[in-house]
Amino acid sequence: MSSINPCVTCGACCANFRVSFYWAEGNDAPGGYVPAELTEQVNAFYRCMRGTNSGSPSCVALQGEIGGVISCSIYADRPSPCREFDISINGSNPACDRAREKYGMASLITIVEVA
Template identity: 70%
Template sequence: MSSFNPCVTCGACCASFRVSFYWAEGDDAPQGFVPHQLTEQVNSFYRCMQGTNNSAPRCTALQGEIGAAVGCSIYANRPTPCREFDANVDGSNPRCDQARARWGLGPLIPVQEVA
């Protein structure tokens, strides 16, 4: 059995919010993992993903068409905010629905197990 992941057809969060994280997550720091060339400095302590610090944000690592089929080109090395951002399938993340609404997508419904 596997669960359908609604994020692979959405991507709205990647094109709605600034993705800021502690600078040391960049791969130019010891133990860092986020490709630093895809980031920009916010201040002395924080970086953000390129493209997300704009009035119309879209992460440079996002590939595909929002609401149709998307993927993250650095999924295994994505920053902490991306790892912690869950799809709102259980009511625990209203920011997911906010991002989806920005792109004309309806709220998510609970995930069903697929045989």
Template identity: 50%
Template sequence: METWNPCIECGICCTHFRISFYWAEADDAPGGFVPAGMTERLTPYLRCMKGSNSMPRRCAALSGTVGEAVSCTIYENRPTPCREFPVYFDDGTPNPKCDELRATIGLPPLPFSPLPRAA
């Protein structure tokens, strides 16, 4: 059974946040996985996804039209902040920040989810 993923119709978080993470997550470090060419250096210890450090923001890995149909071109290799942003909390309650951002592009709030959802 396929799991519904609200992120594939939204993508607003990829245009709102600076996506910063520890430098060693990039694939030019041993064990790293985020494509280094899609990152920029912030400090000796931090990088961010290109496109997310300046206004208007749009992560370089985001493909598609925000609010309609989007995807992450490096989904399997996305950095920790992207993996850890909770669309839903453990009790099935939607993240209020997610609903707030969705509203800015005319998308409805997320429904309560009694079952685990994809993120």
């Protein structure tokens, strides 16, 4: 199996969902770390990454081309949903597989089987 992390040439999950999280993860709250200027308020308790609260979501912090060389410009300070979103190994995270399929990339079930 390849040791290359498929996420570095994917990024599909960053352009597929609303990335929302408790407002106090923003760096305008004590102990917060996510750059607040890259977020927007969802309601009294939650905010989301700018660009992800639409029918065609794409996070403002995403840099590069989906399916090509891609990265998160705030990786060290990304919010909890991004930290908790697992890469799918043999179908372990169907949301990852669906996001990849939306952008024409094979699910990692296939990649793991043929690598």
